[in-house]
Amino acid sequence: TQQPGAALPAAAQPDDDLRTGNSVEALRGAVMAKLAYAVGKVQADASDRDWFLATALAVRDRVVQGWQRSYHTTNTGGTKRVYYMSLEFLIGRLMFDALTNLGLTDTMREALSGLGVDLDKLREVEPDAALGNGGLGRLAACFMESMATLAVPAYGYGIRYENGLFRQVVKDGWQQEYPENWLSFGNPWEFARPEIAYDIGFGGHVETHQVDGAPRYEWFPSETVEAVAYDTPVVGWRGHHVNTLRLWSARAGDPLRLDAFNEGDHVGAMADRVKAEAISKVLYPSDATPAGQELRLRQEYFFAAASLQDLVRRHLKKYPDLSNLADQAAIQLNDTHPAIAVVELMRLLVDLHGMAWDDAWRITQATFGYTNHTLLPEALETWPVPLMERMLPRHMQIIYLVNALHLDKLRAEGHSDVDVMRSVSIIAEGWGQQRVKMGTLAFIGSHRINGVSALHTDLMRQTVFRDLNAIYPDRINNKTNGITFRRWLMEANPALTAILVDVLGKAVLDDPSHLEKLAQHAGDPALQARLKAAKRDNKATLGGIIAARTGIQVDPDAMFDIQIKRIHEYKRQHLNLLETIALYNAIRAEPWRDWAPRVKVFAGKAAASYHTAKLIIKLANDVARVVNDDPTVRGKLKVVFLPNYNVSLAERIIPAADLSEQISTAGMEASGTGNMKLALNGALTIGTLDGANVEIKERVGDDNIFIFGLTAEEVAARHRSGLSARETIANSPRLAEVMEAVSSGVFSPDDTDRYRDFANALRDHDHFLVTADFDDYYAAQRRVDALWRDQAAWWRASIMNTARVGWFSSDRTIGEYARDIWDVPVRAAE
Ligand code: Z15
Numbered sequence: 001t002q003q004p005g006a007a008l009p010a011a012a013q014p015d016d017d018l019r020t021g022n023s024v025e026a027l028r029g030a031v032m033a034k035l036a037y038a039v040g041k042v043q044a045d046a047s048d049r050d051w052f053l054a055t056a057l058a059v060r061d062r063v064v065q066g067w068q069r070s071y072h073t074t075n076t077g078g079t080k081r082v083y084y085m086s087l088e089f090l091i092g093r094l095m096f097d098a099l100t101n102l103g104l105t106d107t108m109r110e111a112l113s114g115l116g117v118d119l120d121k122l123r124e125v126e127p128d129a130a131l132g133n134g135g136l137g138r139l140a141a142c143f144m145e146s147m148a149t150l151a152v153p154a155y156g157y158g159i160r161y162e163n164g165l166f167r168q169v170v171k172d173g174w175q176q177e178y179p180e181n182w183l184s185f186g187n188p189w190e191f192a193r194p195e196i197a198y199d200i201g202f203g204g205h206v207e208t209h210q211v212d213g214a215p216r217y218e219w220f221p222s223e224t225v226e227a228v229a230y231d232t233p234v235v236g237w238r239g240h241h242v243n244t245l246r247l248w249s250a251r252a253g254d255p256l257r258l259d260a261f262n263e264g265d266h267v268g269a270m271a272d273r274v275k276a277e278a279i280s281k282v283l284y285p286s287d288a289t290p291a292g293q294e295l296r297l298r299q300e301y302f303f304a305a306a307s308l309q310d311l312v313r314r315h316l317k318k319y320p321d322l323s324n325l326a327d328q329a330a331i332q333l334n335d336t337h338p339a340i341a342v343v344e345l346m347r348l349l350v351d352l353h354g355m356a357w358d359d360a361w362r363i364t365q366a367t368f369g370y371t372n373h374t375l376l377p378e379a380l381e382t383w384p385v386p387l388m389e390r391m392l393p394r395h396m397q398i399i400y401l402v403n404a405l406h407l408d409k410l411r412a413e414g415h416s417d418v419d420v421m422r423s424v425s426i427i428a429e430g431w432g433q434q435r436v437k438m439g440t441l442a443f444i445g446s447h448r449i450n451g452v453s454a455l456h457t458d459l460m461r462q463t464v465f466r467d468l469n470a471i472y473p474d475r476i477n478n479k480t481n482g483i484t485f486r487r488w489l490m491e492a493n494p495a496l497t498a499i500l501v502d503v504l505g506k507a508v509l510d511d512p513s514h515l516e517k518l519a520q521h522a523g524d525p526a527l528q529a530r531l532k533a534a535k536r537d538n539k540a541t542l543g544g545i546i547a548a549r550t551g552i553q554v555d556p557d558a559m560f561d562i563q564i565k566r567i568h569e570y571k572r573q574h575l576n577l578l579e580t581i582a583l584y585n586a587i588r589a590e591p592w593r594d595w596a597p598r599v600k601v602f603a604g605k606a607a608a609s610y611h612t613a614k615l616i617i618k619l620a621n622d623v624a625r626v627v628n629d630d631p632t633v634r635g636k637l638k639v640v641f642l643p644n645y646n647v648s649l650a651e652r653i654i655p656a657a658d659l660s661e662q663i664s665t666a667g668m669e670a671s672g673t674g675n676m677k678l679a680l681n682g683a684l685t686i687g688t689l690d691g692a693n694v695e696i697k698e699r700v701g702d703d704n705i706f707i708f709g710l711t712a713e714e715v716a717a718r719h720r721s722g723l724s725a726r727e728t729i730a731n732s733p734r735l736a737e738v739m740e741a742v743s744s745g746v747f748s749p750d751d752t753d754r755y756r757d758f759a760n761a762l763r764d765h766d767h768f769l770v771t772a773d774f775d776d777y778y779a780a781q782r783r784v785d786a787l788w789r790d791q792a793a794w795w796r797a798s799i800m801n802t803a804r805v806g807w808f809s810s811d812r813t814i815g816e817y818a819r820d821i822w823d824v825p826v827r828a829a830e
Contacts, residue, residue: 024111059108063098070151082818085157085304086156090138131161131247138673139481146813148241158247160247162183164182165285170643196229204222226252226276227251229310249280251276288373329367332371332817375670384436406444424440451478499534518802564602565674574616575773581747602642615754658794682799725765735771735774
């Protein structure tokens with residue numbers, strides 16, 4: 001091996017410059033220099049992690065060039081900026097994002113191989129940044145990449161959690177949560193900005209004084225915490241534009257009370273610091289459920305207030321006042337989590353900048369847009385008024401005034417119905433406690449409110465926001481979600497990407513509408529064979545991961561049937577498990593039949609406090625043990641629960657999927673985005689008419705998707721009718737047999753009562769209509785089997801899926817936000 005420095009060029013030439021050169025030699029020299037001077041290691045002692053850091057830092061230099069260029073263009077033009085505020089950014093690993101978008105993957109691979117280092121091994125040691133729970137957080141990450149690709153001058157604002165989503169360990173079939181400190185070995189992608197820090201207040205009181213005969217309000221917080229910026233560059237496709245993800249970290253104003261320390265109270269001396277810094281310690285692990293804790297509200301206000309101070313300061317560097325803020329800034333609220341920003345902006349405009357209330361309100365509304373991600377009533381955020389009054393006293397006053405003016409205006413316009421007034425009020429009364437409805441606040445404070453699929457947006461208009469929609473009919477609009485094809489096709493599935501480029505030309509990488517031409521070749525046996533071989537390789541790779549993590553051996557020629565998502569009753573992993581048991585029973589009854597061999601893969605995390613979801617994980621593991629150990633089914637059915645699902649694991653599972661399970665109770669999954677990733681990678685969907693499944697079906701065609709179950713309308717009718725799950729079960733001998741087996745302990749011989757209450761809950765309530773949809777689901781699965789037996793027909797359908805889902809690119813989604821909500825231009829495609 002070489003000595004550090006020995007092989008460094010004495011004077012770098014322009015094309016092999018250590019910071020900007022993109023030749024094999026330049027990249028190799030750059031990595032060697034980073035290893036020596038930034039990591040401080042000699043090659044002989046360098047671990048994979050050292051090499052990863054050196055490589056990432058070399059790549060980062062190349063990202064920074066575009067970053068500075070983009071910064072300059074944005075600052076010199078009078079461009080409007082977009083601020084995407086989200087409590088979650090589920091970004092995963094970043095090295096291949098940067099390499100792919102800079103077009104440096106192959107060069108870097110060669111550069112490293114000359115040093116005896118394997119780029120694909122380094123890929124695996126990068127920590128997976130899980131600053132999010134599931135779909136909402138991953139959507140924010142896809143949007144960041146697409147905004148950079150489309151050269152929308154955008155900032156993502158969020159929290160730099162020290163601990164991201166917990167690491168899931170499955171012990172004896174039960175989920176256990178362990179902290180995930182993704183930063184423990186340093187983060188090569190971020191730039192600490194200790195000089196960019198803002199004071200964030202909490203608690204205290206409000207004082208009033210008269211200024212020119214009008215009242216002025218001043219908030220005196222009792223506690224302040226500093227928000228410190230950390231910036232991560234986000235590079236777009238082909239490196240044309242680079243944006244910033246700015247995450248806030250909490251820092252105590254006074255790190256240590258020296259008086260207490262000197263008196264010997266060493267722990268007490270740090271108590272304030274611990275409380276302050278708790279704000280950015282950990283991500284709340286709740287997905288599509290509100291966290292409902294005081295610390296969570298502190299997180300929400302902390303990052304909303306820091307982000308607003310930051311963007312206001314940026315505005316005032318260029319303009320004398322804030323009167324033109326809405327022309328220069330669009331702020332998108334990713335769900336209600338940052339909705340307190342509406343109130344904070346009013347406070348800044350009115351209390352600190354002396355703007356008249358009505359002008360401030362007009363600007364606020366024109367600046368904000370709000371994206372809703374769920375209609376589940378139990379998932380809509382509300383905060384107790386007493387908590388708000390204590391933590392944010394001035395904000396509570398502003399909320400009351402916003403609400404009073406809003407209701408007065410409606411009364412003046414002739415609205416009087418008490419039910420309507422109650423539903424459109426920001427304050428909910430009841431159970432002896434007033435609460436602030438964050439969805440209503442976000443709606444009132446925004447000029448556009450959007451849902452995330454066509455069905456979800458329609459249901460928004462009909463249900464939670466029915467009355468507000470009747471009053472403001474043009475505010476709600478649909479923006480069907482999308483995914484970035486760079487990560488979910490090019491990086492995750494290079495084999496499929498190579499075939500697509502070969503058949504369709506390189507332009508498909510820039511414009512996914514070229515995928516449509518693939519449909520002409522859907523029946524081509526040669527193309528089918530190539531795709532099948534690529535998929536088989538991906539399945540063999542996943543098989544290796546399955547064996548390593550679970551010890552279960554799977555056959556890459558079997559159908560890989562995949563359900564990957566957070567564990568939630570509305571997503572109905574238990575419906576899939578009941579069908580698995582029914583299939584198991586059928587195979588045992590007639591083991592000689594030509595069963596289509598299947599591997600059922602489940603992966604996903606349950607919220608730590610969600611008891612039923614954790615029991616569903618245990619059931620999956622219990623069913624897996626019984627089925628996999630049964631010699632009569634060997635080979636025909638395998639069940640796998642893959643632990644610690646995250647973005648990186650998804651990148652391995654999705655390219656290996658044959659069948660995509662999208663089986664939520666209709667009306668409950670706002671969109672889904674895994675459904676899009678799986679279809680793009682050639683998996684066929686079995687699903688309900690829910691979320692974006694509806695739009696996937698419209699595009700791929702009825703013959704190329706397996707739809708079953710009640711529609712959203714039928715679900716609502718069924719709930720009204722007062723369903724009887726017991727009757728449904730009694731009418732289905734197959735389901736009755738499965739229920740009895742689960743309930744009586746066939747899968748839990750060590751604890752025969754384990755699933756008794758769970759089964760009885762399905763019999764007595766079945767809120768998610770698992771029993772109602774069971775028979776139709778079972779029948780749809782047998783249609784899946786039949787198509788699988790005709791491999792030419794299966795691959796035809798698979799090709800049609802890849803061909804017809806180009807529309808679900810997040811570039812398309814961001815283009816729509818830019819046009820309809822933000823009013824900013826986007827860069828034209830190549
Ligand atoms: C979350 O991941 C989603 C909704 C939420 O309300 C929360 Cl708190 C978290 C998901 C939806 O469940 C999913 O259907 C959607 O595709 C995703 O947001 C992105 O819009």
